[in-house]
Amino acid sequence: MAYQGVIKTYKEFLPVNEKTPYVTLLEGNTPLIQARNIPAKIGLDARLFFKYEGLNPTGSFKDRGMCMAVAKAVEDGSKVIMCASTGNTSASAAAYAAHANLQCIVLVEGGGIALGKLAQAMIQGATVVEIDGNFDQALKLVKEITEIYPITLVNSLNPFRIEGQKTASFEIVDQLGEVPDYHFLPVGNAGNITAYWKGYKEYYKHGKSQRLPKMMGWQAEGAAPIVRGEPVEKPQTIATAIKIGNPASWNFAEAARDESGGVIDMISDDEILTAYSLLASHEGIFAEPASAASLAGVIKYKDRGGFKGGETIVCTLTGHGLKDPDRAMKYASPPIKLKANIDDVMSVLNI
Numbered sequence: 001m002a003y004q005g006v007i008k009t010y011k012e013f014l015p016v017n018e019k020t021p022y023v024t025l026l027e028g029n030t031p032l033i034q035a036r037n038i039p040a041k042i043g044l045d046a047r048l049f050f051k052y053e054g055l056n057p058t059g060s061f062k063d064r065g066m067c068m069a070v071a072k073a074v075e076d077g078s079k080v081i082m083c084a085s086t087g088n089t090s091a092s093a094a095a096y097a098a099h100a101n102l103q104c105i106v107l108v109e110g111g112g113i114a115l116g117k118l119a120q121a122m123i124q125g126a127t128v129v130e131i132d133g134n135f136d137q138a139l140k141l142v143k144e145i146t147e148i149y150p151i152t153l154v155n156s157l158n159p160f161r162i163e164g165q166k167t168a169s170f171e172i173v174d175q176l177g178e179v180p181d182y183h184f185l186p187v188g189n190a191g192n193i194t195a196y197w198k199g200y201k202e203y204y205k206h207g208k209s210q211r212l213p214k215m216m217g218w219q220a221e222g223a224a225p226i227v228r229g230e231p232v233e234k235p236q237t238i239a240t241a242i243k244i245g246n247p248a249s250w251n252f253a254e255a256a257r258d259e260s261g262g263v264i265d266m267i268s269d270d271e272i273l274t275a276y277s278l279l280a281s282h283e284g285i286f287a288e289p290a291s292a293a294s295l296a297g298v299i300k301y302k303d304r305g306g307f308k309g310g311e312t313i314v315c316t317l318t319g320h321g322l323k324d325p326d327r328a329m330k331y332a333s334p335p336i337k338l339k340a341n342i343d344d345v346m347s348v349l350n351i
């Protein structure tokens, strides 16, 4: 049978009853792509895989959780959903709200959202509010508003978001036929690391897998509250999707790290951009900068002597590179401009 989306596919593992609608844009079922060139290029003796979540309907993993959160909002008779966002949550919320005929309000940092994400939220009919403040301030406002008014909060504080997102772990185990030794992913508000760990544990408990991976979370140096052990008041990083100073799922992220024997550490913006460019130019995978934090983490951990050799490593690539075209334009070499004749064109080619 054709694929039917996250909720229907994994309903035994999700909070689904006879009243829950199967809200879906056919999110999930994303490819697990084995790296062909990067291990040799960086001197890594391991099997390296990318879970390419940029291929979800709105271009990020947020869709896995949003379908579940919106389905439960509809089940509960809610008419309006609301979120704070660094961009991808707003794009996803707007899409699923449009699909399910709900109103959607998003609060974002003025000037802080990558172009592709803002365009999505706007054209998909959300009310987009730009505040003079950052994500942490936007989330605080959204929490206050949704406590008072009949509006459903769809940030990852909403437990149904985590439920939907945990299905990525199920897919990885099914696709690999085993559990990876290490799972690397970026950490922003820390919902995703929480969800993956929950997913791995549930599959294990149900006898669908034989062991558990080490969870390896990566924050940007300018937005690394968990690593530093205290909130960061003015987070800074080019990886705007993880520019968060006070993660909502902080404690769950630490639990995932500690229970799995993993690590939460940080990488610089330069390391993120190096990994971003490597992924695109050596594997043909265009992921957004925050996504590349996972590969940057692999490189850092390898350079530190963290791997023994022969491991199986999965990196989540959380969002599509087209979300943030400005970053690629700034980072890559510009096009060569020439007159329209063969001699000029051939003169610059090394053929």
Ligand SMILES: *Cc1c(COP(=O)(O)O)cnc(C)c1O
Pocket (backbone or CB within 6 Å): 060, 061, 062, 088, 089, 156, 186, 187, 188, 189, 190, 191, 192, 193, 241, 242, 288, 290, 291, 318, 319, 320
């Ligand atoms: C939301 C997001 C993250 C961070 O995920 P959290 O669950 O907030 O830790 C990372 N990368 C991308 C592309 C995202 O959209």
